[in-house]
Amino acid sequence: MSSSPDETALLLDISGLHYRYAGAQADALADLDLTVREGEFVAVVGANGSGKSTLARLLGGLEKPAAARRALACGHDLLGEDGRMAVRRDVGVLFQNPENQLVAQCVEDDVAFGLENLAWPAADIGRRVDEMLAHFGLEELRRREPHLLSGGQKQRTALAGVIAIPRRILVLDEPTAMLDPAGRDEVLIAVRELRGEGLAIVYITQEMDETVGADRVVALERGTEAYAGDAGGLFADTALVRRLGLGLPAAGELALALAEQGRDLPGLPLTMDELLDALGAAT
Amino acid sequence: MSGPEAIAGAAPDTPRAPGAAGMSLACGDVSFSYEEARAPIPALRDVSFELRAGGSLALMGASGSGKSTLLQVIRGLDAPESGAVLLDGAGPADTLYAALQREVGLVFQAPELQLFASTARDDVAFGPRRLGWPEAQVTAAVNTALDVVGLPPARFAERHPYALSGGEQRRLALAGVLAMGPRLLLLDEPFVSLDPGTRRQLVGILERLKAAGVTLLLATHDVDLAWALCDELLVLGEGRVVAAGPWDFSTAGDRLLAANRLRDPFFVELWRRLGRDPQRAPRTAAEAAEALS
Numbered sequence: 001m002s003s004s005p006d007e008t009a010l011l012l013d014i015s016g017l018h019y020r021y022a023g024a025q026a027d028a029l030a031d032l033d034l035t036v037r038e039g040e041f042v043a044v045v046g047a048n049g050s051g052k053s054t055l056a057r058l059l060g061g062l063e064k065p066a067a068a069r070r071a072l073a074c075g076h077d078l079l080g081e082d083g084r085m086a087v088r089r090d091v092g093v094l095f096q097n098p099e100n101q102l103v104a105q106c107v108e109d110d111v112a113f114g115l116e117n118l119a120w121p122a123a124d125i126g127r128r129v130d131e132m133l134a135h136f137g138l139e140e141l142r143r144r145e146p147h148l149l150s151g152g153q154k155q156r157t158a159l160a161g162v163i164a165i166p167r168r169i170l171v172l173d174e175p176t177a178m179l180d181p182a183g184r185d186e187v188l189i190a191v192r193e194l195r196g197e198g199l200a201i202v203y204i205t206q207e208m209d210e211t212v213g214a215d216r217v218v219a220l221e222r223g224t225e226a227y228a229g230d231a232g233g234l235f236a237d238t239a240l241v242r243r244l245g246l247g248l249p250a251a252g253e254l255a256l257a258l259a260e261q262g263r264d265l266p267g268l269p270l271t272m273d274e275l276l277d278a279l280g281a282a283t
Numbered sequence: 284m285s286g287p288e289a290i291a292g293a294a295p296d297t298p299r300a301p302g303a304a305g306m307s308l309a310c311g312d313v314s315f316s317y318e319e320a321r322a323p324i325p326a327l328r329d330v331s332f333e334l335r336a337g338g339s340l341a342l343m344g345a346s347g348s349g350k351s352t353l354l355q356v357i358r359g360l361d362a363p364e365s366g367a368v369l370l371d372g373a374g375p376a377d378t379l380y381a382a383l384q385r386e387v388g389l390v391f392q393a394p395e396l397q398l399f400a401s402t403a404r405d406d407v408a409f410g411p412r413r414l415g416w417p418e419a420q421v422t423a424a425v426n427t428a429l430d431v432v433g434l435p436p437a438r439f440a441e442r443h444p445y446a447l448s449g450g451e452q453r454r455l456a457l458a459g460v461l462a463m464g465p466r467l468l469l470l471d472e473p474f475v476s477l478d479p480g481t482r483r484q485l486v487g488i489l490e491r492l493k494a495a496g497v498t499l500l501l502a503t504h505d506v507d508l509a510w511a512l513c514d515e516l517l518v519l520g521e522g523r524v525v526a527a528g529p530w531d532f533s534t535a536g537d538r539l540l541a542a543n544r545l546r547d548p549f550f551v552e553l554w555r556r557l558g559r560d561p562q563r564a565p566r567t568a569a570e571a572a573e574a575l576s
Contacts, residue, residue, distance in 0.1 A: 048478050151347070179504065181546045183345075183346065183544065184504075246479050250568070260572065261572050276557070
């Protein structure tokens with residue numbers, strides 16, 4: 001968990017953010033507030049079309065907000081062209097499909113790609129790439145062509161490339177959606193380590209169990225905040241969960257089904273271990 | 284099981300309502316390679332398995348294990364280099380084979396990217412019209428398919444596909460396949476990127492199709508949904524069949540899932556940890572609650 005909120009830097013400071021796609025009838029993001037501090041892990045959930053991916057693109061400086069009272073990322077103003085260019089250095093964005101993010105002929109060239117674009121000296125690039133490959137367990141694959149990697153290996157390579165440029169915020173847009181369960185675990189472990197190193201992480205997901213353990217969960221509904229708080233508070237409000245097109249982690253769904261049968265468990269378990277404890281306590 | 288003779292009396296393009304009796308499928312030693320500049324890359328190697336009419340099979344395996352390729356070969360979009368795909372017992376040499384292939388519906392991963400007409404109705408009608416059906420029959424098939432996927436025609440038929448939400452687009456694409464009345468439905472990662480609410484709707488649609496007798500072959504990484512929906516599984520590893528048949532959670536079967544970058548379904552793991560027989564684990568939260576209360 002992050003240290004006391006007031007001691008850490010406010011890296012994302014967003015208030016009243018609006019965005020509308022050309023020709024659309026309604027805002028994709030409407031009056032959205034979002035603050036994220038150094039070392040915080042914020043999970044973002046919401047139905048298809050609720051604005052999650054639009055938010056990722058705006059935070060990364062890839063789109064221009066239509067309007068905002070305040071839109072600061074690492075101190076850069078997202079409303080201005082200069083701020084958006086500057087923010088691309090500090091905010092790394094990883095998208096869902098690793099296929100679209102790997103550009104080079106082999107893993108190590110891919111990890112080096114962003115640094116080369118920033119014209120880092122070759123020796124520094126070499127050192128940084130070695131560091132990244134070690135960090136993400138990709139050393140043995142450094143000469144491997146991207147199309148010969150598994151989904152999890154591809155996504156770790158893409159993540160290593162994003163993080164090779166020293167970042168302060170990492171925005172992940174459903175990074176595990178296309179991965180098999182083992183690949184998903186690999187990416188989640190890598191992200192958890194980055195969180196421990198002080199990066200602020202905005203983690204967009206449709207997998208409810210991935211939100212458990214986040215410092216905060218933000219649920220979007222038609223581009224605006226419908227909930228912000230801990231995962232337990234969101235999932236305890238089942239009417240809200242259903243209205244938002246969400247669900248509960250499997251353990252929670254079972255607890256609800258048990259309650260319908262007249263067997264209430266103590267608390268709302270969200271993981272297998274919590275469920276087993278609750279079942280044990282209830283017998 | 285309905286053999287080729289079961290449909291021998293029907294004209295090749297006779298439309299079937301969604302829910303007509305399912306088609307049986309058998310793959311015998313199917314191999315396929317992708318042509319690359321340096322050397323062909325084998326994607327399927329001697330793949331053999333059977334799926335009974337009306338059965339449901341989860342196709343699983345690591346990314347790149349050949350799942351999507353297998354679906355395309357079964358649908359007839361790629362011809363196997365060797366081996367054969369039998370539909371209702373008929374092989375490629377049978378005169379009815381092309382007609383049978385048209386009764387195999389393939390829903391691609393992210394099929395919403397293939398929507399192109401200016402109304403939902405025209406998008407769903409595209410396939411039936413290409414089959415040369417009379418317009419009245421096309422209209423009936425389109426209306427039924429839109430209803431089945433939860434996009435009632437009165438509200439959705441005249442909408443522009445791009446004005447629909449992601450989940451609605453995914454269901455519209457499924458309607459386009461269902462309108463042709465597939466007796467064997469192949470789905471390639473249909474749940475990826477859907478929100479949980481839309482996933483529940485899609486699970487409901489697939490349960491109804493299954494109950495109506497349509498044969499289902501579901502390629503997915505989601506072991507929990509595979510366990511909820513499918514009676515059997517087929518695990519591919521590097522293009523080969525690693526396991527085929529009923530789910531097996533004996534010690535050996537357990538290792539097999541983990542060795543292929545998969546894991547046990549949540550309820551199977553729960554049953555194991557509760558000291559119950561994992562082989563008899565519930566498929567859904569409702570079933571689990573009933574067993575535990």
